[in-house]
Amino acid sequence: MKTSVAVRRAGMVRHLTQPQFDQLSGICSEIREVEARATIAREHVDQERSLLLLDGMIGRYVTDVHGERRRLVALQVPGDFVDLHSFPLTRLDHEVITMTDVQIAVVPHAAIRQAISHSPDLGRTLWALTMIDASIHRHWAYRVSAMRAMERLANFLSEIAVRLEQTERLTATGYDLPLTQPDMGEACGMTAVHVNRSLRDLREDGCCTIQSGHVHIHDRARLEKVGGFDPFYLYLPQDPAVPEGAEAP
Amino acid sequence: MKTSVAVRRAGMVRHLTQPQFDQLSGICSEIREVEARATIAREHVDQERSLLLLDGMIGRYVTDVHGERRRLVALQVPGDFVDLHSFPLTRLDHEVITMTDVQIAVVPHAAIRQAISHSPDLGRTLWALTMIDASIHRHWAYRVSAMRAMERLANFLSEIAVRLEQTERLTATGYDLPLTQPDMGEACGMTAVHVNRSLRDLREDGCCTIQSGHVHIHDRARLEKVGGFDPFYLYLPQDPAVPEGAEAP
DNA sequence: CGGAGCGTTGAGCAACGTCAAAAGACGTGG
DNA sequence: CCACGTCTTTTGACGTTGCTCAACGCTCCG
Numbered sequence: 001m002k003t004s005v006a007v008r009r010a011g012m013v014r015h016l017t018q019p020q021f022d023q024l025s026g027i028c029s030e031i032r033e034v035e036a037r038a039t040i041a042r043e044h045v046d047q048e049r050s051l052l053l054l055d056g057m058i059g060r061y062v063t064d065v066h067g068e069r070r071r072l073v074a075l076q077v078p079g080d081f082v083d084l085h086s087f088p089l090t091r092l093d094h095e096v097i098t099m100t101d102v103q104i105a106v107v108p109h110a111a112i113r114q115a116i117s118h119s120p121d122l123g124r125t126l127w128a129l130t131m132i133d134a135s136i137h138r139h140w141a142y143r144v145s146a147m148r149a150m151e152r153l154a155n156f157l158s159e160i161a162v163r164l165e166q167t168e169r170l171t172a173t174g175y176d177l178p179l180t181q182p183d184m185g186e187a188c189g190m191t192a193v194h195v196n197r198s199l200r201d202l203r204e205d206g207c208c209t210i211q212s213g214h215v216h217i218h219d220r221a222r223l224e225k226v227g228g229f230d231p232f233y234l235y236l237p238q239d240p241a242v243p244e245g246a247e248a249p
Numbered sequence: 250m251k252t253s254v255a256v257r258r259a260g261m262v263r264h265l266t267q268p269q270f271d272q273l274s275g276i277c278s279e280i281r282e283v284e285a286r287a288t289i290a291r292e293h294v295d296q297e298r299s300l301l302l303l304d305g306m307i308g309r310y311v312t313d314v315h316g317e318r319r320r321l322v323a324l325q326v327p328g329d330f331v332d333l334h335s336f337p338l339t340r341l342d343h344e345v346i347t348m349t350d351v352q353i354a355v356v357p358h359a360a361i362r363q364a365i366s367h368s369p370d371l372g373r374t375l376w377a378l379t380m381i382d383a384s385i386h387r388h389w390a391y392r393v394s395a396m397r398a399m400e401r402l403a404n405f406l407s408e409i410a411v412r413l414e415q416t417e418r419l420t421a422t423g424y425d426l427p428l429t430q431p432d433m434g435e436a437c438g439m440t441a442v443h444v445n446r447s448l449r450d451l452r453e454d455g456c457c458t459i460q461s462g463h464v465h466i467h468d469r470a471r472l473e474k475v476g477g478f479d480p481f482y483l484y485l486p487q488d489p490a491v492p493e494g495a496e497a498p
Numbered sequence: 499c500g501g502a503g504c505g506t507t508g509a510g511c512a513a514c515g516t517c518a519a520a521a522g523a524c525g526t527g528g
Numbered sequence: 529c530c531a532c533g534t535c536t537t538t539t540g541a542c543g544t545t546g547c548t549c550a551a552c553g554c555t556c557c558g
Contacts, residue, residue, distance in 0.1 A: 043481075044481065060387075062387055062388060062390075062391040064395070064477055065477055065479050069395045070395075071390070071391045071394045071395050073387045073390050073391060074387070085380045085383060085384075087373075087376075088373050088374075088376040088377035088380050089377055089380045089381070089384070089484065093384045093387065093388075093481060093482040093484075094387060113369070113373075116369055116372070116373075117369040120362070120365055120366040120369070120372065123365070123369065123372055123376075124336075124337050124362070124365075125337075127336075127337040127372075127376050127379070128337035128338055130376070130379070130380060130383065131334045131337050131338045131379060131383075132338070133383065134334060134379065134380075134382065134383035134386055135334075135338070135342045137383055137386035137387055137390060138309075138311055138322045138323070138342065138343060138386055139311060139342075140390045141311075141320070141322050141386060141389045141390035141393060142311040142320045142322060144390060144393050144394040144438070145320045145393040145394075145437075145438035146311075146313070146318045146319075146320050146438065148513075148514095149513075149514075180535085180536065180537090181536075181537070181538095182535095182536085188394075189393070189394030189395065190514075190515085191514075191515055191516080192536090192537090193514090193515075193516080193517095193538090193539090194513090194514060194515070196537065196538060196539085197514090197538090197539090200538085212523085228313055228314055230314050232292075232293065232342060233342040235338065235342070397545080397546095398545080398546070429503085429504065429505090430504070430505065430506095431503090431504080439546070439547090440546075440547060440548085441504085441505085442505095442506085442507090442546090442547075442548085442549095443545090443546055443547075445505065445506060445507085446506090446507090446546090447546095449506085
């Protein structure tokens with residue numbers, strides 16, 4: 001059995017209490033590994049399980065009718081419940097695609113349903129997780145709607161930094177970001193060429209440098225200022241600290 | 250008591266079964282009327298009730314740190330549960346502002362909590378309502394990110410047409426839209442000047458004309474085609490028909 | 499009657515997209 | 529090991545969308 005792999009309570013699932021988290025781990029049917037750039041769930045297709053992301057990154061894409069244009073509308077990091085919304089919704093309105101090799105815990109909807117019926121508080125907490133997801137959607141909409149290219153990228157990179165910080169994947173130098181410039185273009189609503197130029201602007205501005213999949217953060221405060229970043233919409237858990245945390249002030 | 254006012258099961262609440270809807274009506278503490286352009290809920294403030302919109306329109310706004318830039322990230326129509334997400338989230342990440350004089354039903358969170366603990370199915374249905382909201386967020390993000398001005402407006406106007414159709418507020422000529430051009434600019438991520446020009450394009454293209462708050466739809470199929478509109482993301486109820494419906498084929 | 503906000507139009511400009519080219523990284527197969 | 533194809537990153541030149549600034553008529557309201 002692969003369940004020996006650490007299913008740690010880090011990231012967004014920290015909103016669950018330890019007993020709730022244990023309960024959830026108990027109803028997880030299996031732990032699965034999927035390679036990069038694979039489609040995990042398609043739009044319009046009924047789902048009977050949800051996926052908790054343990055390691056790697058997963059993207060959620062909205063496509064136009066003809067499948068030509070595509071946008072990244074969400075990026076999931078470890079600790080995120082990737083498609084928990086498929087529990088109440090059943091079918092999905094978008095695609096779920098791995099950005100990297102990932103490790104995911106599979107949670108059958110039937111088990112969720114049963115767990116919730118015995119524990120309404122767990123239901124409300126899971127509901128809250130999906131509502132934080134919705135809050136992030138709102139801010140992604142705001143970002144692409146109201147911000148300029150360089151600001152958008154700075155804001156995006158700041159958000160990912162905070163979210164990875166919650167799972168101790170942020171180091172002193174920065175963090176790994178397995179996205180190409182075309183990917184960032186799909187996330188921030190601009191062309192790959194313009195992503196490239198805007199990243200150069202950020203670099204020359206002393207904010208950060210991206211090199212071979214690693215975001216070197218030179219001046220985090222400056223990056224967040226350029227991006228007009230305020231993390232309140234992430235509803236970060238108010239716990240005193242991550243278990244064996246390495247938190248920056 | 251104002252509860253004589255018809256609280257009809259139309260619009261998004263049609264996802265509730267009639268018994269569920271009756272149960273919800275029962276826990277509604279009051280029916281309130283609020284004038285246009287009034288702030289109903291502020292960001293960062295804890296909420297202890299949610300609001301079901303009975304008549305009028307309500308907008309949800311994300312603002313930047315300094316309160317200068319603002320975007321409409323959601324527009325609620327009758328039958329929508331405006332801020333049901335404040336039940337699991339408690340505090341809000343955005344502002345809720347009336348666009349028109351509105352009539353709203355107030356539902357205390359404590360009552361929701363109690364109702365759900367006795368009826369997990371009601372909980373799941375309410376959860377689904379908020380997830381449809383999230384789906385709409387995703388498509389608003391896609392819209393402002395991937396579409397051009399005229400396409401964005403056509404898509405936006407098509408969405409509102411379908412949603413108003415669900416509450417029988419769509420007539421043969423079109424529908425009432427209590428938004429100014431600056432409002433539409435905040436919704437679609439463009440300036441009021443460009444909204445004006447793009448609306449002219451839509452008019453000259455034979456799609457629709459907006460005059461004194463009424464959208465005259467000349468060719469709905471054309472409008473939807475120009476906007477690349479596909480309503481699947483609205484998760485419309487599959488009921489055969491609205492009670493005393495006037496549905497188009 | 500004056501002010502404020504909305505709708506409309508024009509002129510000029512900045513941001514961003516498109517097209518194109520070339521260099522580097524990487525894996526594959528000969 | 530090298531040749532090759534593919535993908536990514538980077539840069540330049542040029543085109544276009546949509547923004548800014550400005551003006552004017554309109555309606556509504558105090």
